[in-house]
Amino acid sequence: MTAIRRLAGWVLRRSILFVALVAALLIYRATRPSFESLAGLRESAAAMAAGGPALEGFARDIAARAEAESLAYHRLGREALDTRIAAAEQARAPLASACGADLPALLTRGAAGVIDNRRKCLTTAALTREIETLVALRTSLDARRPGEPLADALRRHAATMRVAAAIVRDAQARLATLNGDYVPNLLQRREIALQRARITGALAAHRAAARDARALIATQQGIAAARRRAAAISGEALARYRTLAKVRAKALSDNLLQRASAWAETNRLRSVAVQAAGAFLLIVATPYLIRLFCFFVVAPLAARRPAIRLMERGASITLPGPSAPSVGVRLATGEELMVRQDYLQTSSHAGTKRTRWLLDPRHPLTSLAAGLAFLTRIRGDGELTTVSAVRDPFAEVLLLDLPAGAALVLHPRALAAVAQPIDQPLRVETRWRLGSLHAWLTLQLRYVLFHGPVRLVVKGGRGVRVEQAEAGRVFGQEQLVGFSADLAYSVTRAETFWPYFLGREPLLKDRVAAGGGILVAEEAPLAGRRGGEVRHGIEGLIDAVLTMFGL
Known part of the structure; x- marks a missing residue:
């Protein structure tokens, strides 16, 4: 019966050990993805938080560079403008999808992929602005002299319109004087024809200058619209990046393991654990230290002390036989x-x-x-x-x-x-x-x-x-x-x-x-x-x- 109980106890203990091992493996497999996702989430959140300022700096730099380059576009001729437009369109073509969703980039390449995606989107916005600016300048190319800035051309056409308007007013005043003579002579008829010709020429010059001015104004408006659209695209790209960074940070803060880690850091759990480990080791080691002290100090000291003797001498006692039930x-x-x-x-x-x-x-x-x-x-x-x-x-x-x-x-x-x-x-x-x-x-x-x-x-x-x-x-x-x-x-x-x-x-x-x-x-x-x-x-x-x- 004892052997059966021992065998049953051995089997029971081994069964409990086996169940404990299975439970430990299941817990490990269940928690391992959580730990891995926490590590990835923590890494991506930190990388996106650190990449935000750099991305905003890149946006400012590329906008400043585009603004500086746009100031020199008026020097380009028709062929140079066409060449520049074709090159910009070719550079923009592979980046066309960069301003889409960042989730695929996040899943495949992590925070670095999102940052690279946003940089491409900002580059696309700058290239689009460049193309629209060049196209706008190309439409008003006939209204400008070669290498003439838009502002100078506008001032020139405005001056032309003012001069033409003054000529028209002067010619009309003279015509009014001549028309007051009911019997004009031959010379007066010639003067009337001349003034009418002046009016016709001035009006034609005024219309041409006005047309060119409108073309230049349209170019300026197109350039301004291109600037605004590029700024809007860049702002949206940065806003989406900041939103995604906040989402990752919130996901990290909502993660239970991260909360536990933050709680541990707030309560200095590592320091507490070290102190507890020291106290635990001291508690565990104290009995053994006491045993060392007792074995090598207390026991030898006690052995040298006088023995206990309760009576000096007594009668001898006969040894009995062995004990029995x-x-x-x-x-x-x-x-x-x-x-x-x-x-x-x-x-x-x-x-x-x-x-x-x-x-x-x-x-x-x-x-x-x-x-x-x-x-x-x-x-x-x-x-x-x-x-x-x-x-x-x-x-x-x-x-x-x-x-x-x-x-x-x-x-x-x-x-x-x-x-x-x-x-x-x-x-x-x-x-x-x-x-x-x-x-x-x-x-x-x-x-x-x-x-x-x-x-x-x-x-x-x-x-x-x-x-x-x-x-x-x-x-x-x-x-x-x-x-x-x-x-x-x-x-x-x-x-x-x-x-x-x-x-x-x-x-x-x-x-x-x-x-x-x-x-x-x-x-x-x-x-x-x-x-x-x-x-x-x-x-x-x-x-x-x-x-x-x-x-």
Whole structure:
């Protein structure tokens, strides 16, 4: 069944990993175009914003150049005008579609394509102005002398018209005088004919000058109209460019990723991320730095401090046999047995049984906290009682005999039963060691001593082992549950560095110096706990408090 659960767990974990990989790939494929379009949008918006001033400068330059060139067109003759018109039309032909939509250029070539398109449109406007100006000048070519500017030609024709008008007025005045003579002579008739001829010639000259003036004015108007149309086309081209630049900028500002980027820049997210990363690294590294400090500074310092010795010399304690799932306790004459309710397996029917509220009434809190309350007291000479962990499948028990004069430091939680003389009850003594660094490092400031004569039934996960101190022993803090009170107890640093540094082993272990006493160790302290792990949270806090009080 365990193998099936492991296989199912392995398959489930791999399935979750596979689903996570598929989701990651889908998210990447879904967001990658967004990131790419954001990059292109950001690039095109920046390029168009930067290209606007340059494009406007190009428009001003090309308009100024066209204006300067138009001032010299009056010097061109008919053939030169025709040649110039043909060249301008040929140059304009490939640029005819440049003033259309910019979307194809934007999609194919980006912002550079739009800028190039607008430059071509501005060039087309300048060429169109040049063609229309040249055509207008060509229509009034007969009204001007070779190389004569329009303004000079207009002034000349205006002067001609004024002179002709003056001649007409003078001739008409003379005709009026001559016509007043009712009998004109021959000479007067000749004068009348002459004045009439003057009027006819002046009127013809006036009409010719007026015609040429009108042609020149039409040319000026055509040139002005060409200038206005070119300016309108250029203005429209620039306006469309500015509109497209605003559209791209708005699209960039409306983009969620760009908003996130702008928000990050506004809130200095990069700086915050760097600070958070530094704080995170410090938080992650702090436990390891503390471990380094504790391993190389605190632990060696603690090892050099004097050990804890609770009693100078005591009677020797005989080593018991190995622990077992159950142990039989036969009462001697004048003895009584006090056993936990959940460790009472079988008892003699003839024995006297009563409830013992506390193991030691002088230490009620210790008895209650260690679970040594509501005990079953059994009396009867020779009565046999079997002590076993009825509810804990991993616990084993061991019977330890403390003679008179012997004392054992023991966690009360490890007691399952006590057999004591009725007339000499168990003496429990507590001693504090607030001034010892070893006590503070192990957080055990109080030690509970059990004095003989008494027989103790000690329990432990997967068994209890009792051995001689001999040349000194080192135990894990969870394993050591008791030791002879005359032994020197201290802490020592873990034997290897890396298991401690990586959190696999504790920094300190219990050390008992050489002597004739015994050590009581629990084989597997975590065997009876769910999951076999150290408890955390409230349960861990309670365990720490119990350890502090030696329970």
